Amino acid sequence: MLNAPEGSQTGRTIMAAVVIVAALILQVSVANRLPLPGGVTPDLVLLTVVALALVNGSLTGLVAGFAAGLAADIIPPADHTIGRYALVYCLIGYICGMASDDMDRQSLVPFFAVAAGALVGTVLYAVTGMMLGDPRASWTIVARMVPLQVLYDVIASPFVVWAILRVTRRFERGERPSRDRFSVPAARYRSGSGSRPGVHL
Amino acid sequence: MKDTRRTRMVLGVLLIAALALITIDYRGGDDSPLRGLRGVGSAVFGPVERASASVVRPIGNTFDSITGAPGERRRADRLERENQQLRDQLRAAHLDQDHSAQLQRLLGSAGLGGYKIAAAKVISAGQGFEDTVTIDVGSSSGVRPDMTVMSAEGLVGRVTRVGPTTATVLLATDVTSSVGSRLEDSKEIGIVEGRGRRGLGDGGKTPMRFQLLNANAAMRIGQRLVTLGSQGERPYVPGVPIGTIERIDAPAGGLTRTAYVRPFVKFTSLDVVAVVVAPPKTDPRDSVLPPKPSPSPAPSTSPSTSPSDKPKDKPSGKPSTGG
Numbered sequence: 001m002l003n004a005p006e007g008s009q010t011g012r013t014i015m016a017a018v019v020i021v022a023a024l025i026l027q028v029s030v031a032n033r034l035p036l037p038g039g040v041t042p043d044l045v046l047l048t049v050v051a052l053a054l055v056n057g058s059l060t061g062l063v064a065g066f067a068a069g070l071a072a073d074i075i076p077p078a079d080h081t082i083g084r085y086a087l088v089y090c091l092i093g094y095i096c097g098m099a100s101d102d103m104d105r106q107s108l109v110p111f112f113a114v115a116a117g118a119l120v121g122t123v124l125y126a127v128t129g130m131m132l133g134d135p136r137a138s139w140t141i142v143a144r145m146v147p148l149q150v151l152y153d154v155i156a157s158p159f160v161v162w163a164i165l166r167v168t169r170r171f172e173r174g175e176r177p178s179r180d181r182f183s184v185p186a187a188r189y190r191s192g193s194g195s196r197p198g199v200h201l
Numbered sequence: 202m203k204d205t206r207r208t209r210m211v212l213g214v215l216l217i218a219a220l221a222l223i224t225i226d227y228r229g230g231d232d233s234p235l236r237g238l239r240g241v242g243s244a245v246f247g248p249v250e251r252a253s254a255s256v257v258r259p260i261g262n263t264f265d266s267i268t269g270a271p272g273e274r275r276r277a278d279r280l281e282r283e284n285q286q287l288r289d290q291l292r293a294a295h296l297d298q299d300h301s302a303q304l305q306r307l308l309g310s311a312g313l314g315g316y317k318i319a320a321a322k323v324i325s326a327g328q329g330f331e332d333t334v335t336i337d338v339g340s341s342s343g344v345r346p347d348m349t350v351m352s353a354e355g356l357v358g359r360v361t362r363v364g365p366t367t368a369t370v371l372l373a374t375d376v377t378s379s380v381g382s383r384l385e386d387s388k389e390i391g392i393v394e395g396r397g398r399r400g401l402g403d404g405g406k407t408p409m410r411f412q413l414l415n416a417n418a419a420m421r422i423g424q425r426l427v428t429l430g431s432q433g434e435r436p437y438v439p440g441v442p443i444g445t446i447e448r449i450d451a452p453a454g455g456l457t458r459t460a461y462v463r464p465f466v467k468f469t470s471l472d473v474v475a476v477v478v479a480p481p482k483t484d485p486r487d488s489v490l491p492p493k494p495s496p497s498p499a500p501s502t503s504p505s506t507s508p509s510d511k512p513k514d515k516p517s518g519k520p521s522t523g524g
Contacts (some may be wrong), residue, residue, distance in 0.1 A: 024246070028335070029253045032326035035469045039397075043328065059208045066215040070222075074242025076250060076335040077327040077369050079361060082235045083222030085329075090215050094208075125329060132227055136330040136376045141397055145330065 016052055016060065019167060020068045023048040023160075024075055032077075040148045042156035043122065045072050049089045050096045050117035050157075051164040054110060058097025065093025081132055088124045092117050114161060118153030122146050243339075243364025251337050251366060254324035303473040306353035314440050314489040315481035316351070319344060323471045324367070332375035332397060334358075334471060339366040342476075347436035349428075349477040355442035355465035356380065356428060357474050368476070373443070374408040374468050381429040382411065382443055385487050389418040390429050393443055393462060407447050407461035408468065416458050422446055425490055426462060430480075438477050440485035465491075 027044045034041055049068050053061025069086035072078065099113045126146055129137025226235045304320055311318045319342050327333035338344050340363045350357040350370045358372040371378055374395040382393045391413040413420055424446045430439025444464035 021249075025249055025253045027328060028325035029250055032328055033323075039469065041328075045328075059211060062208070062212050062215060066219065069219070071242075071246075072328065073222075074239050075246045076243045076362075076364065076367050077325055077331075077333040078239075078242070079327060079331045079333045079369065079371065080329065081223050082226040082233075082238060083219045083224075086222060087216065087219035090212070090219055094212050097208075128223070129330065132223070134330070136397065138376070141330060141376070 012056065012060070015167065016056075016064050017067070019048060019052065019164060020045070020064060020071065024068070024071055027072075028075055028077060036152065038145075038148045040145055040152055042152040043118070043149065044156065044160060045069075045085075046089065046092065046118060046121045047114065047153060047157050047160040048164060049093050050114050050121075051161045053093045053096035053117075054100045054113055054161070055165065055168050056097070057100055058094050061093030061097030061100075062090050063093070065089035065091070080129070080134065080136075084125060084128045084132075087128065088121055091124065092121045095120070110161060111157070114157040115150070115154045118157065119150045122149050122153070239362060240364065243362065243367055243369070247335070247339070247364045247367035250325045250335060254322070254337065300473055303353060307351075307473060307475050310351070310353050310489055311475060311477075314438075314485040315483070316438060316475075316477045317479035318351075318475035319478050320473065320475050321350075321368075322473055330376075330397070332372040332378075332395065332468070333361070334370050334372065335367050336370055336474060336476070337367060338476060339364050339368050341365055343478050344368050344476050349436060349438045349441060350474050351441050351477060352466050352471065352474045354467070355444065356437075357466055357468075357471065359436040360476060370474075372468055373464070373466075380437055380443065381431060382426045383429045384413070384418075384420060385425040385427060385490060387418070389413060389415055389420070391457070393426065407463050409444060409462040409464055411446065411460045411462050412457040413460065414457055416456060418458075420446065420449060420458065420460060422449060427487060427490060430484060434480035438480040440481065440487070440489050441477075442490050 023044045027041075031041045031044055045068050049061065049065045052064045056064075066086050066089065069089035070083075072085040072089070073080070073082045096113055096117045099109075099116075123146060126137050126142040130139075130142070222235065226233045229235065300322075307318070307320060319338050321336040321338040321342075323334045324337050325335040336350070344360060344363050346360055346363055348360045350359060356373050358370045358375070358378065360368050361371045362369040372395070373380055373393065374397060376395050376397050378395040380393045381390065383390050391411050394410050394412070396408050396410055411426060426443040426446070428437045428439055428441040428443060431437045442465050444462040444466075446460045447463040448461040450459040450461075
């Protein structure tokens with residue numbers, strides 16, 4: 001169902017699903033319980049969606065975003081209107097997937113894409129809350145939390161992106177070493193990120 | 202290779218699906234048709250969260266071991282692993298000790314108030330703007346929605362949703378939470394509302410706001426609050442300590458007076474909590490509050506001047522202290 005034209009759907013779907021579930025579990029049972037200053041935590045699921053979209057393109061990005069968002073809406077401690085994260089992550093996955101096509105070998109682009117994705121995602125989520133009249137998303141709270149959250153997201157993003165690139169790479173190497181897998185944007189992205197100074201692949 | 206039209210179509214379909222979900226769930230409110238979906242969520246993810254919580258119990262220590270492990274392992278493989286095992290055991294033992302101490306104190310306060318409790322551990326916390334946690338007891342342990350959740354220190358929140366083996370707790374600091382409460386040593390009542398634990402106002406020291414309904418009643422800094430108890434003891438049972446008044450807004454001629462409350466419970470590091478599965482037979486009044494800190498309000502305990510003294514004969518007929 002994911003990325004049908006490329007011919008390696010099932011494997012990729014399973015990989016994406018595993019990555020998303022792992023990110024969700026890490027998010028709720030570890031990240032959200034870290035006593036970080038300001039009480040805000042990085043949104044690992046958002047970062048995962050952004051990274052998956054950057055690697056695999058917009059179709060995978062948006063489907064993965066929708067699935068991850070829906071899961072984030074119903075995973076136990078969630079207590080907001082169902083569909084909010086699904087909407088936001090779906091859009092973010094699509095937008096970042098579009099960005100992946102324009103991304104050539106410039107090594108800084110992924111960083112900006114992730115930061116922009118984090119910013120847009122956090123703001124969009126807050127905006128949906130405001131539109132629904134959610135008292136938790138009142139202006140005073142949003143104005144205070146969103147900048148901090150974006151900062152944390154940006155700080156956490158290299159690690160998440162690195163981990164996902166690594167998983168994707170290992171998966172592709174292990175699964176089909178002979179096939180020509182390097183014609184997709186992922187290959188360009190990977191070659192770009194491999195030479196990135198701060199990240200050791 | 203890129204197939205934009207198809208991508209756009211999928212995007213459109215999924216966006217409409219998301220909007221439809223939002224609309225249905227928002228319109229439905231508490232009994233929305235999508236409750237079933239949440240049920241599926243807790244049935245599927247609940248066990249996974251339980252499992253992962255048992256793996257990552259000491260969060261900070263886990264980070265240490267993750268960051269420290271990989272480099273060394275190659276050289277002294279077996280030794281290292283053995284060492285790690287021993288250390289884990291030690292850590293687990295230490296943690297168990299810590300848990301048992303917490304549990305002990307919890308049983309102490311529950312016994313004081315005559316609450317019948319089901320002990321639980323916090324296994325995950327909410328994302329975004331919501332102050333919610335998941336605990337590892339569910340309907341199979343007799344937990345139902347709208348039960349009070351407390352810790353050894355005081356009020357934690359109330360149960361909102363229950364899965365088979367997990368339950369979601371709305372913390373008292375959440376913006377949508379409001380708790381009927383009573384000033385210690387008096388009959389003055391008011392409402393404690395959450396302000397979000399996320400460091401709003403005063404660096405998060407006072408994540409709750411108390412509105413005293415009687416604008417003329419006396420209220421002073423350092424006075425403590427307990428729950429008033431709801432109709433039919435649901436969602437809040439009476440007598441659970443909430444917090445201390447830290448700051449009082451200057452009276453502005455409104456109908457109510459506002460004070461800011463520092464909770465007894467540390468909401469950023471919740472671990473062992475208890476669900477009150479059966480309310481006490483009589484209102485415990487102030488008896489669950491910890492003994493007064495001696496310095497400032499010391500004299501106010503002894504004299505029997507206050508009219509509310511009569512019910513303070515606390516655990517006299519201490520009702521069954523079920524475990």
